[in-house]
Amino acid sequence: MTGDTCGFDGVPGSLIAALRHLATTPQLTVALDFDGVLAPLVDRPGEARGDDRSLRAISDLVALSGTTVVLVSGRSLDSLRAVSGSPDKVLLVGSHGAEYDLGEGNAGISITNEEKRALTELRRAMHDVLERHPNARLEDKPAGCALHTRGLAPDAAHAAQRDASRTVGQRVPGVTHRAGKDVLEFSVVSATKGDAMQRLRLHTSATAMLYAGDDVTDEDAFAALEIGDVSVKVGEGATVADHRVHGTVEVSQMLRVLAADRRNHLLGA
Structure with missing residues (x-):
C-alpha cells in the first residue's frame, strides 16, 4: 500500500x-x-x-x-x-x-462427531481459563470460543491470552486459533x-x-x-x-x- x-x-x-x-x-x-x-x-x-x-x-x-x-x-x-x-x-x-x-x-456449520467432541472439550478448557481471569470475557460460537480482553490492562490481557493458548494447546491440540484486536479465537472448523x-x-x-x-x-x-x-x-x-x-x-x-x-x-x- x-x-x-x-x-x-x-x-x-x-x-x-x-x-x-x-x-x-x-x-x-x-x-x-x-x-x-x-x-x-x-x-x-x-x-x-x-x-x-x-x-x-x-x-x-x-x-x-x-x-x-x-x-x-x-x-x-x-x-x-x-x-x-x-x-x-x-x-x-x-x-x-x-x-x-x-x-x-x-x-x-457442518461438524463431524470428532469435531463435536473437540468443541465440548474446548469450551470446558476456556471456561477454566475464564475462572482464572474473571475480567476477561468468553464468547461461545457455533464452532468454537473467543476470549475477549478489550478494556483489560495490557499485562492482564497478555496473561489471559497466554493461559488460553497454553491450556487449549494441552487439552485440545489441533484446533484453529486466530489472534485479533483484543481477542483470541479458537475453532474446531478451519x-x-x-x-x-x-x-x-x-x-x-x-x-x-x-x-x-x-x-x-x-x-x-x-x-x-x-x-x-x-x-x-x-x-x-x-x-x-x-x-x-x-x-x-x-x-x-x-x-x-x-x-x-x-x-x-x-x-x-
Whole structure:
C-alpha cells in the first residue's frame, strides 16, 4: 500500500480512482467487516452499532442493479444479526467464513462427531481459563470460543491470552486459533475470510469485488482478491491491502463515493 494525499474527506485520491473504476463493473460485490469498519470498536461486543452514514450508503448500494453487499465477520451469525440490524438485502457471513446467510437462511456449520467432541472439550478448557481471569470475557460460537480482553490492562490481557493458548494447546491440540484486536479465537472448523471471498465471488457472479477490513483476520480476505478487485485496510497495521483509510468515518465516505459513482454509471451519466 502506498501513501497518498487525501482526495475526498479523508479518502485517498488513489482509492477514489479505484472506486470509480470499480463502479463500472457489471456485477459488483461489496464485502465489509463489521467491527472497526462499519462500527467503532467498543469494550463490550454486544454494544457495537454501525455508523448511520455507512448504513445509509449500504442501503443506497443494495438498491442498485448488479450490486451486492455482504457483511463478513468473525462474529457468529446470531451476533452479527443482532448488532448490525440485518440490513435489508444485505448478505451475512459469520464465524470467519464458517456460517452463511445468503438470503436463504443459515447455511449452518457442518461438524463431524470428532469435531463435536473437540468443541465440548474446548469450551470446558476456556471456561477454566475464564475462572482464572474473571475480567476477561468468553464468547461461545457455533464452532468454537473467543476470549475477549478489550478494556483489560495490557499485562492482564497478555496473561489471559497466554493461559488460553497454553491450556487449549494441552487439552485440545489441533484446533484453529486466530489472534485479533483484543481477542483470541479458537475453532474446531478451519475456515477463513479468504474462503468466504471465494464462495461469495461464485455465489454473486461478481465481476469485481471490494473488501474492507481492519484486523489481522482480514488479511486472508485481502489475499484472496483478484486483479480488478479493491482491498482497503481500515486503521493502522501491516497489510497486503492496496489502500488504507483511517477509520469508520472514512469508510462511510468511501461507501458514499462508491454508491454515487455506481448510480451515475448505471444511469449513463
